[in-house]
Amino acid sequence: MSRHPKPNLHGHKARKRFGQNFLHDPYVISNIINAIYPKDDDCLVEIGPGMGAITEPLLEATGKLNVVELDRDLIPILRTKFFNYPGLQIHEGDALKFDFSQLAEPGKRLRIIGNLPYNISTPLIFHLLSHHALVQDMHFMLQKEVVERLAAVPGNSDYGRLSIMTQYYCKVELLFIVGPGSFNPPPKVESAIVRMTPYETLPIVAKDTKMLQTVVREAFSMRRKTIRNTLKKLISAEQLEALGIDTQLRPEVLTLEDYVRIADAVLQLSEQAEKENGTE
Incomplete structure (x- = not known):
């Protein structure tokens, strides 16, 4: 057997x-x-x-x-x-x-x-x-x-x-x-x-995809709240408005292009903050 x-x-x-x-x-x-x-x-x-x-x-x-x-x-x-x-x-x-x-x-x-x-x-x-x-x-x-x-x-x-x-x-x-x-x-x-x-060529390119993931995760952490509240740890309401984002909108209304624009701005803000802290 x-x-x-x-x-x-x-x-x-x-x-x-x-x-x-x-x-x-x-x-x-x-x-x-x-x-x-x-x-x-x-x-x-x-x-x-x-x-x-x-x-x-x-x-x-x-x-x-x-x-x-x-x-x-x-x-x-x-x-x-x-x-x-x-x-x-x-x-x-x-x-x-x-x-x-x-x-x-x-x-x-x-x-x-x-x-x-x-x-x-x-x-x-x-x-x-x-x-x-x-x-x-x-x-x-x-x-x-x-x-x-x-x-x-x-x-x-x-x-x-x-x-x-x-x-x-x-x-x-x-x-x-x-x-x-x-x-x-x-x-x-x-x-x-x-x-x-x-896509062989991405139609929209974020400067940093990890930052895009961070922004999107934060945005949808409380999806019933407005974007100004869910992203307040990363970017101010005034800075969002300067990007052309209506801060009273909920996260599910914003487009992929909107999120890439926000992520690029948050990256720039964090790089500026690092530079300022490094020169103090």
């Missing part, structure tokens, strides 16, 4: 701690693949392949794929299921800590795909945005509410830090909605497919 029994391809139970909900609807899978439109020479990366529902058609289309999987019990299942695809590279690890730059090929940018666990989707998106220059596009299955936040425009109640920082780097498109019945086990919420395409 073998000491290494053949992995059970059907017996793996979804794990709550990994936020696993396995996609099984062939119609939805087909729509996702059509949206991605994978080509032979693409540098494809799948995050959280699970039982391989999207992995299989991606491999059929291109013959090669990098996957990043945290659940070590799924890895032998994937190796067995796709043993006849030598182009499948499995990386065991946490996508939140994974260095995606190691997967880039000369002259190619990454195309990243994933049915992302709801519990890590926001920090993972921020992690991937740090690699934006290496990425051609990203297609993700996310909680519908998260996709609505990603794609929200100023004045919308869903508009916030996630919308602004994602849209600073990427064009965001909500492609279609996916119901709970397309998964096993079914989640308690609706999902959606989003496409995020990083």
